[in-house]
Amino acid sequence: xxxxxxxxxxxxxxxxxxxxxxxxxxxxxxxxxxxxxxxxxxxxxxxxxxxxxxxxxxxxxxxxxxxxxxxxxxxxxxxxxxxxxxxxxxxxxxxxxxxxxxxxxxxxxxxxxxxxxxxxxxxxxxxxxxxxxxxxxxxxxxxxxxxxxxxxxxxxxxxxxxxxxxxxxxxxxxxxxxxxxxxxxxxxxxxxxxxxxxxxxxxxxxxxxxxxxxxxxxxxxxxxxxxxxxxxxxxxxxxxxxxxxxxxxxxxxxxxxxxxxxxxxxxxxxxxxxxxxxxxxxxxxxxx
Amino acid sequence: xxxxxxxxxxxxxxxxxxxxxxxxxxxxxxxxxxxxxxxxxxxxxxxxxxxxxxxxxxxxxxxxxxxxxxxxxxxxxxxxxxxxxxxxxxxxxxxxxxxxxxxxxxxxxxxxxxxxxxxxxxxxxxxxxxxxxxxxxxxxxxxxxxxxxxxxxxxxxxxxxxxxxxxxxxxxxxxxxxxxxxxxxxxxxxxxxxxxxxxxxxxxxxxxxxxxxxxxxxxxxxxxxxxxxxxxxxxxxxxxxxxxxxxxxxxxxxxxxxxxxxxxxxxxxxxxxxxxxxxxxxxxxxxxxxxxxxxxxxxxxxxxxxxxxxxxxxxxxxxxxxxxxx
Numbered sequence: 001x002x003x004x005x006x007x008x009x010x011x012x013x014x015x016x017x018x019x020x021x022x023x024x025x026x027x028x029x030x031x032x033x034x035x036x037x038x039x040x041x042x043x044x045x046x047x048x049x050x051x052x053x054x055x056x057x058x059x060x061x062x063x064x065x066x067x068x069x070x071x072x073x074x075x076x077x078x079x080x081x082x083x084x085x086x087x088x089x090x091x092x093x094x095x096x097x098x099x100x101x102x103x104x105x106x107x108x109x110x111x112x113x114x115x116x117x118x119x120x121x122x123x124x125x126x127x128x129x130x131x132x133x134x135x136x137x138x139x140x141x142x143x144x145x146x147x148x149x150x151x152x153x154x155x156x157x158x159x160x161x162x163x164x165x166x167x168x169x170x171x172x173x174x175x176x177x178x179x180x181x182x183x184x185x186x187x188x189x190x191x192x193x194x195x196x197x198x199x200x201x202x203x204x205x206x207x208x209x210x211x212x213x214x215x216x217x218x219x220x221x222x223x224x225x226x227x228x229x230x231x232x233x234x235x236x237x238x239x240x241x242x243x244x245x246x247x248x249x250x251x252x253x254x255x256x257x258x259x260x261x262x263x264x265x266x267x268x269x270x271x272x273x274x275x276x277x278x279x280x281x282x283x284x285x286x287x288x
Numbered sequence: 289x290x291x292x293x294x295x296x297x298x299x300x301x302x303x304x305x306x307x308x309x310x311x312x313x314x315x316x317x318x319x320x321x322x323x324x325x326x327x328x329x330x331x332x333x334x335x336x337x338x339x340x341x342x343x344x345x346x347x348x349x350x351x352x353x354x355x356x357x358x359x360x361x362x363x364x365x366x367x368x369x370x371x372x373x374x375x376x377x378x379x380x381x382x383x384x385x386x387x388x389x390x391x392x393x394x395x396x397x398x399x400x401x402x403x404x405x406x407x408x409x410x411x412x413x414x415x416x417x418x419x420x421x422x423x424x425x426x427x428x429x430x431x432x433x434x435x436x437x438x439x440x441x442x443x444x445x446x447x448x449x450x451x452x453x454x455x456x457x458x459x460x461x462x463x464x465x466x467x468x469x470x471x472x473x474x475x476x477x478x479x480x481x482x483x484x485x486x487x488x489x490x491x492x493x494x495x496x497x498x499x500x501x502x503x504x505x506x507x508x509x510x511x512x513x514x515x516x517x518x519x520x521x522x523x524x525x526x527x528x529x530x531x532x533x534x535x536x537x538x539x540x541x542x543x544x545x546x547x548x549x550x551x552x553x554x555x556x557x558x559x560x561x562x563x564x565x566x567x568x569x570x571x572x573x574x575x576x577x578x579x580x581x582x583x584x585x586x587x588x589x590x591x592x593x594x595x596x597x598x599x600x601x602x603x604x605x606x607x608x609x610x611x612x613x614x
């Protein structure tokens with residue numbers, strides 16, 4: 001493999017890794033805090049892309065559409081959490097099934113509203129060109145996604161590690177019962193974290209739109225990737241999500257170039273290795 | 289009373305091709321039996337072992353694909369059946385070894401990922417699975433010289449396999465092994481302290497469950513004579529899980545009733561509504577929220593409640609059905 005192809009693949013890997021981080025950070029937080037394996041998370045991603053495509057079609061500019069679409073998805077997530085998941089608190093199996101059922105419903109509604117044809121979201125005009133790095137031209141937009149992901153990682157880290165709210169969330173992850181006793185309103189945190197996770201997923205769906213397009217089945221394609229990232233990195237760990245996302249991003253792109261028929265399988269190999277050697281994930285803590 | 293009902297149900301199932309009228313309905317009845325065998329297999333894990341799986345369509349698919357490949361290589365049906373089931377058991381052993389590394393939700397997520405690996409192979413590894421185009425086969429087996437080409441004959445053959453599956457489940461539930469599987473579901477720590485090898489019990493339960501999933505997959509390839517990637521999609525695993533949960537996990541009749549419900553709704557709904565997946569999702573949500581123990585136990589509970597209400601006041605209230613569910 002020559003140098004420039006390797007570089008192109010590396011940039012593509014960073015792009016996919018960045019998108020996966022936005023998707024899986026929310027998934028991981030929700031799973032870590034609420035113990036809900038949110039199988040609608042892929043649907044949030046797809047829904048974000050579709051809603052933004054419509055907004056852009058109505059003349060909203062890309063970045064406003066991305067933020068707004070994320071907010072709409074977050075509102076939807078909040079409704080799901082308040083109306084349905086709240087009733088099933090503690091019943092983990094029921095939550096798995098309900099989120100799965102919802103993901104089918106969302107997929108079908110999307111199919112009805114936005115038809116089965118893939119919809120491509122146009123790259124924002126400011127980032128349409130190519131940037132030259134080390135003498136190789138890269139699409140600026142792909143690099144931008146990597147930068148956005150790193151910025152979000154820093155912001156999420158600051159939120160979780162430096163603020164009072166973050167301390168409350170971490171307390172909720174570590175010991176929800178004790179957090180309640182010391183006066184933290186854990187149920188409000190649940191809604192907040194669920195909305196935040198949904199927002200991140202929806203936003204990721206929008207900024208992924210110019211690269212992946214939005215199409216039926218995108219939800220079921222992204223969800224397992226988020227699962228793999230979380231199993232790899234360890235649930236509830238932001239650093240784990242970041243590292244896991246980039247591992248998966250690189251494996252997917254290089255796997256696809258080297259073994260096109262097996263790319264999807266190659267993706268799962270590190271997950272299997274981690275499961276065998278370190279079941280709690282690379283950065284996860286041993287279950288108490 | 290119960291025996292009469294079971295005997296009547298068996299008699300009506302055995303004679304189904306004679307009274308349902310039309311090949312179309314006989315074929316739906318065959319589909320129900322295949323789905324029921326699959327659901328019974330999943331129920332071993334979900335119901336009795338308390339391990340929720342969302343990857344069993346992968347095992348179903350492995351059997352179907354292996355069967356199809358072996359048939360197209362020109363092997364006889366004995367070789368096809370034995371080979372496909374052997375491959376499925378190996379697959380189930382790998383699934384179990386990996387999934388049992390996780391506990392609770394970890395187990396579910398790993399089964400999702402494993403199921404998706406099989407899907408990835410089915411969809412992308414074109415030289416083995418022919419990708420999106422799937423694999424077609426021709427010819428059904430003729431056990432003891434009886435052709436299964438007609439819908440009714442195929443139904444009866446499936447019915448015999450179905451009876452074997454039900455019988456094996458009844459034996460399993462009553463056996464010490466069945467009791468120890470339920471023990472690992474309810475009290476894994478105590479079972480461990482009592483000297484049971486919890487991991488091994490779960491592993492064997494997984495193999496048992498995988499075996500019947502494989503049998504269902506093999507019957508599917510005989511019935512459908514075609515297998516494609518949608519058979520192993522996450523939707524298929526979810527549909528099978530819905531059968532178990534909707535009918536009532538950890539009961540013998542529940543998965544059968546659930547299979548009947550899902551296959552009939554799917555066929556009826558797809559005739560009138562284009563959007564079967566929406567209906568599937570909505571049923572899922574409704575059952576989980578309103579009847580979490582499943583249709584069979586839920587209906588039994590309501591029936592008993594209604595009967596107790598109808599009786600004269602003086603009679604003592606019917607005792608609550610003892611600790612069913614999980």
